Amino acid sequence: MPVASSRLIRVLLVDDHHLLTGSLSQTLEKEPDICVVGVAATVEEAKAMSQEKLDVVLMDYRLPDGTGADATRAIKARWPSARVVMLTALNDDETVLESIQSGADGYLTKDHAVEDVVTAVRAANAGETLLPRSVVVGIAQRVAARERVSERAQLEPLTPRELEVLRALVDGLSTPEICERLFIAPNTLRTHVQNIIGKLRVHSKLEAVALALRTGLVEPPKPEDSLY
Numbered sequence: 001m002p003v004a005s006s007r008l009i010r011v012l013l014v015d016d017h018h019l020l021t022g023s024l025s026q027t028l029e030k031e032p033d034i035c036v037v038g039v040a041a042t043v044e045e046a047k048a049m050s051q052e053k054l055d056v057v058l059m060d061y062r063l064p065d066g067t068g069a070d071a072t073r074a075i076k077a078r079w080p081s082a083r084v085v086m087l088t089a090l091n092d093d094e095t096v097l098e099s100i101q102s103g104a105d106g107y108l109t110k111d112h113a114v115e116d117v118v119t120a121v122r123a124a125n126a127g128e129t130l131l132p133r134s135v136v137v138g139i140a141q142r143v144a145a146r147e148r149v150s151e152r153a154q155l156e157p158l159t160p161r162e163l164e165v166l167r168a169l170v171d172g173l174s175t176p177e178i179c180e181r182l183f184i185a186p187n188t189l190r191t192h193v194q195n196i197i198g199k200l201r202v203h204s205k206l207e208a209v210a211l212a213l214r215t216g217l218v219e220p221p222k223p224e225d226s227l228y
Helices: 018-029 043-049 068-078 093-102 110-125 133-144 160-170 175-182 186-200 205-215
Strands: 009-014 034-040 056-060 083-088 106-109
Touching: 009 018, 009 043, 009 068, 009 110, 018 034, 018 110, 034 043, 034 110, 043 068, 056 068, 056 110, 068 083, 068 093, 083 093, 083 110, 093 205, 106 110, 160 175, 160 186, 160 205, 175 186, 186 205
Parallel strands: 009 034, 009 056, 056 083, 083 106
Antiparallel strands: none
16 A cells, blocks of 8 residues: 555755765665655755755765755754754764764764665654764764863753663664663653753754763763674
8 A cells, every 4th residue: 555645754865976866766765655855966956955844864974065064954944853864984073073063863874875774764754863883982082082171060960860861872772772771661761852952952862962972971882882
């Protein structure tokens, strides 16, 4: 049976590598619950194609007329609920941090993009934070090399349970995994996450993870614990 259009996950691809976007589009269009609404190769094209509602955006960082962070800010301003997943090779120290600050919700490494894209799109649409453990470790290593800022003293304290939730987010756990670890219901977890985001004055779970690592609120996972 065809899937009702109201249930389709509307996806925009933003990358100037046509072979990659062609493969991603072909893979996604095979799924009955996913609709690729456009393919953009520049920041300006991405802005133009975001006039209609988007659910998930797969976004390259390096674009001919700017960065994926620029496009992410514009899309998030129009569609705050849209989930932006960065397509990245993870080889640039500043790319990850700038993308987080622009509102990105997760990462999909280009070497696994085609094989993982369907799962990634569905997970992003469901509100999961797509953060490979290797990215968390990389963030931790970079911020550890910098002087710790005084943000921590200015933050509203988190409760012990909120710190446990934040620790689980840093560990890259999904919603079901966090609920199982902490023996809480999804609605309770959602409340804790909202409280964490509010207290840390950030805009996403991913930004909360970066801030937690930068300020030392939680310890980073060890490199040998990396999942991929």
